[in-house]
Amino acid sequence: MGERINPPGGGSGDGIEPINLREALEERYLAYALSTIMGRALPDARDGLKPVHRRILHAMRLLKLDPGTAFKKCARIVGDVIGKFHPHGDQSVYDALVRLAQDFSQRYPLVDGQGNFGNIDGDNAAAYRYTEARMTEVARLLLDGIDEDSVDFRKTYNEEDEEPVVLPGAFPNLLANGSQGIAVGMATSIPPHNAAEICDAALHIIANPDCTTRDLVAHVPGPDFPTGGIIVEGQASILEAYETGRGAFRTRARWIQEDTGRGTYQIIVTEIPYGVTKGRLIEKIAELIIEKKLPLVADVRDESTEDIRLVFEPKSRNVDGALLMESLFKLTELESRIPLNMNVLLKGKIPKVVGLKEVLREWLDHRREVLVRRSSHRLSVIDKRLEVLAGLIIAYLNIDEVIHIIRTADVPKQALIARFELTDVQAEAILNMRLRSLAKLEEMELRKEHGELSKEKEGIEKLLASEALQWKTVSWEIGNVKKQFSKETPLGKRRTTFAEATEVDVxxxxxxxxxxxxxxxxxxxxxxxxxxxxxxxxxxxxxxxxxxxxxxxxxxxxxxxxxxxxxxxxxxxxxxxxxxxxxxxxxxxxxxxxxxxxxxxxxxxxxxxxxxxxxxxxxxxxxxxxxxxxxxxxxxxxxxxxxxxxxxxxxxxxxxxxxxxxxxxxxxxxxxxxxxxxxxxxxxxxxxxxxxxxxxxxxxxxxxxxxxxxxxxxxxxxxxxxxxxxxxLGNRADAGKLPPKGFPKNNKFG
The missing domain is CATH 2.120.10.90 (DNA gyrase/topoisomerase IV, subunit A, C-terminal)
Structure with missing residues (x-):
């Protein structure tokens, strides 16, 4: 029993290193906190995505799940994401994928889902073996230009593949779709906004770099929730929220009073606040009615189909409809405060709470960087092609001699380089040329292509040399996005409206x-x-x-x-x-x-x-x-x-x-x-x-x-x-005098 047990690895235990518990905990907890902040909970200000969403879209791109193509099983997508890029649980990845497809969660869904993807009642989606998905046009815009060296790539967790550090992000996703996340010591909560309004604000910043938040709020008056509703927050409060990056938006359900004849009526709620689960909302209201905490409401029914329709019956015909709704707003989630805490990663590294202008500035700077990188990439592609074309044109001009050298020379490549002063790339292109391309027309095609590419090169060089031209191009790109998601389109139409809160006497x-x-x-x-x-x-x-x-x-x-x-x-x-x-x-x-x-x-x-x-x-x-x-x-x-x-x-x-x-x-x-x-x-x-x-x-x-x-x-x-x-007649606190004749004996004025 007295035998000493050595630590694993044998030996006398001399390899044990004593460490201070406090220092070890601090160091390890800090590492965990940083990994949660950077790699899980906070979105990047440039593309508005957290790593899991970015990896889902990247995996879908590799699976060629573009808009309009055939759907693929979600199990396949989830498998690729966790196998190649995201070494976490399959359920967490599928939950993230499902949320990207829900039109009541995302203002502009990134995933087009087929099958049961859950509903606003709070029911879960079907298992991933039953559902199918592909990307939407919004996701395509976020990925647009990713294979043109527009963003940096890094090794995946097992160093077998590469993944993008950030997406090109032609769509203003951070504000348009919003984001929620709880990290360590910090959280983020960004409600969805209207894409056309964000584009307007971004164009205003490009035209007026010194503009104020007040100028931008003229374009972005407040959030635009996928579930609609009415924002009853005051203008001053909204301005302060966008100025500081912190605040809240008081949002109410939309309702109408429906006449049911003989002086009776019922209240119909057609839109509920963002983030409220309809099933849980009705349960809570039913409980309050049973507990007699909603004395003005006799009954509630859910008559929803694809559209929301909640029916409230008043206790009596004398109950004022506005008063009944006020009692519901006071006690239930038919009125919610939707928080704004614009805590985002700047440049993908620095977590910071920023205001509306700064977050838009970050997106615009990213769009310009993407434009410059794509243009530089295109320029290098053009240069390589022009080099090849120049060689092919030389070959066409001297076709008989070229054929003779190829047939007779021991090392045709070196002989061609020596004879026509070609580069290695040009000689290789000539040697790889097919016999069918020796047709006379081909030379004309080559000269035409050379001319077009030379013209394009000149345009790109001008663009890269002029910052003003770069911003003009970014404005043009944003203008196209604004047109695509304009308020005249069914998806772009503003759903949330603004109103003054009617305060009713309790x-x-x-x-x-x-x-x-x-x-x-x-x-x-x-x-x-x-x-x-x-x-x-x-x-x-x-x-x-x-x-x-x-x-x-x-x-x-x-x-x-x-x-x-x-x-x-x-x-x-x-x-x-x-x-x-x-x-x-x-x-x-x-x-x-x-x-x-x-x-x-x-x-x-x-x-x-x-x-x-x-x-x-x-x-x-x-x-x-x-x-x-x-x-x-x-x-x-x-x-x-x-x-x-x-x-x-x-x-x-x-x-x-x-x-x-x-x-x-x-x-x-x-x-x-x-x-x-x-x-x-x-x-x-x-x-x-x-x-x-x-x-x-x-x-x-x-x-x-x-x-x-x-x-x-x-x-x-x-x-x-x-x-x-x-x-x-006298003053207060005087003793007074006996009253006039006829004053009652009981000393009362009657």
């Missing part, structure tokens, strides 16, 4: 569910509430609990909100539609919200919005508050007036006029201007009237010019004119 959601009907609200002294149907004038027949009687009643509607003021300075909100019916005595309001036993209800009023209220406490303090500040959203209510016991909230009066009249329990009256009372959203308030004993009895606001009115115990109305009120 409170309107609940109201939309309620049938609008008149009610009469009845509140008793002991705090019981009920709602009688209709507007009832005569309440004499109403019955109350023992020792209880009518406190307040008013006309309202089922959609109304009621504000309930309590002595502790809190305000509670009740919904008119949720009040108990008028058959019995109603229900105590204490059960409807959280009010402690030691506090009472001061007043109940209908919320109308936009008004101002004067709140006053028993000790004579008060302030003005906006009615909109009084609405409470919870059972706990909203603390408005701070009162310390034994003080309590005593009066609430809606402001009418320019003066305040305050009467105390000591039967003293003071009148002062309303502007002496501050407006606050909450607080303890300021002193309205000064007392030696007792407290505030009542308060009223009125227009001084109209005089002060009150009702006596016999229900007669008394009015004291402005000039007769002189002796009671």
């Amino acid at each position: 409170d309107a959601f609940a109201e939309a569910l309620v049938e609008r009907e008149p009610i009469t609200v009845v509140v008793s002294e002991k705090g019981w509430i009920r709602a009688l149907k209709g507007h009832v004038q005569d309440l004499s027949a109403l019955t109350f609990k023992t020792d209880d009687r009518l406190k307040v009643s008013f006309f309202a509607e089922t959609t109304s909100k009621l504000l309930v003021f309590a002595t502790n300075g809190k305000v509670f909100t009740l919904e008119g539609s949720k009040l108990p019916g008028g058959r019995g005595a109603g229900e105590p309001m204490r059960l409807m919200f959280d009010l402690e036993q030691e506090h009472d209800i001061v007043d109940v009023v209908q919320f109308k919005g936009g008004r101002k209220a004067l709140v006053a406490s028993r000790e004579g303090k008060g302030f003005v508050v906006a009615e909109d500040e009084l609405v409470a959203n919870t059972r706990k209510g909203k603390g408005v007036m701070g009162v310390d016991q034994p003080d309590e909230l005593a009066c609430v009066r809606f402001v009418e006029g320019d003066h305040v009249a305050v009467v105390g329990e000591n039967r003293k009256l003071v009148v002062f201007p309303l502007n002496q009372v501050p407006e606050m959203s909450r607080g303890k308030g300021v002193r309205l009237q000064k007392y030696k004993g007792g407290g505030l009895a009542d308060v009223k606001t009125f227009k001084l010019a109209d005089g002060l009115t009150w009702k006596d115990s016999s229900d007669r109305t008394w009015t004291v004119s402005e000039k007769d009120l002189i002796e009671w």
Whole structure:
């Protein structure tokens, strides 16, 4: 048991090298991170492709799967990709191939698929032994000129073959089809755009190299998703996103309201936001309906065929369609924020977040480099051919002598070179010449070809010598792409539109569910509430609990909100539609919200919005508050007036006029201007009237010019004119004087 075990390889273990774990982890993780960033997750800014997509297209080119040719099994394509270029799992390569063929994933598909390539419901594609594929015209454009030394090639992983480092990329694929990827420590998310718009922006950069992002956004107003939809992001936000390379686009589903007769309707959604799986979306909506989180929606059905058609039935005919959709936008993926994080590889090596102008500049510089390289390659081909043609023309001019040398010389090649001062290539071409090409016409053909090639050479040399001419040629190429994918074509037509987001009041959601009907609200002294149907004038027949009687009643509607003021300075909100019916005595309001036993209800009023209220406490303090500040959203209510016991909230009066009249329990009256009372959203308030004993009895606001009115115990109305009120006019916090003759003994204004 005590025997020492040596490490593999035998020996004494002297070959073991101790290393620092932290350094080893850092080094290895950095290598992994770099390989993920460079070789897997981030697209190249020049052709907009990640390595796996580039390898798929290259393999399809080698299989001669050009547009219009016969389809080949996807299994064959995947086999070639993983066998020659991409030593990874077959499923990951097939998934990438499938995505390139999906017209709801790619704005301009690179692969033309035959068979089941999945759908927007989220169903997977059929296995690769069943499906077939070939390239589209877009893929052909990306590869155009690849065999003309336009791009660099490198050895594949096993060094048996070669693969392109980048594709020539005549199509603006990065922005047109977008890209998503998660690397290590960074990610990319580029939504699809309209190719014709990108070409317009690129042409604008060539014509105006110093242009701004704002100029480019005039050409590229925003993404163009394959699934359509409506972008409701603001212009300033879109501009900032394209300027910085980071942002998001708020996108909504497209919908119409379809009339179903007799005042009923249904909502039809015809386009959903990009990247949303329809099957999962409907499941989520159905769950929300069951959980009663979408109270405006009665049902959802999927009636889609090839086109999307989601049908939403409203809960009732009174529900506003825009309101129903707003609730769906708020809670479901019918509204999505599609991120923009333009993190790309510049020159195929540097990961960087770039703006719209920089990413287009990178593509344009690549297109110019491809043009120069293709032109140089063509020039070398022409030079070789011209050399051969010059030799063949010499041979035709001296055909008899050439034949004689070939027949008699021991080494015909050397003899020809010596006699006619030919190059090795020219002598070889003469010796390989066929007898049938000795016809007289052939010499004319050679001279014609020589002339055409010489002219072409001159044009290419001019092009290579002039940067302006190079940019002109690049513009011409981009113009052709723009024409091919113009907005007049079915593929190039813009699918996503722009609109302003309609902001709907959240409170309107609940109201939309309620049938609008008149009610009469009845509140008793002991705090019981009920709602009688209709507007009832005569309440004499109403019955109350023992020792209880009518406190307040008013006309309202089922959609109304009621504000309930309590002595502790809190305000509670009740919904008119949720009040108990008028058959019995109603229900105590204490059960409807959280009010402690030691506090009472001061007043109940209908919320109308936009008004101002004067709140006053028993000790004579008060302030003005906006009615909109009084609405409470919870059972706990909203603390408005701070009162310390034994003080309590005593009066609430809606402001009418320019003066305040305050009467105390000591039967003293003071009148002062309303502007002496501050407006606050909450607080303890300021002193309205000064007392030696007792407290505030009542308060009223009125227009001084109209005089002060009150009702006596016999229900007669008394009015004291402005000039007769002189002796009671004073300032806030005055003690006041005994009221005029005829003022009620209960110290109330009535």
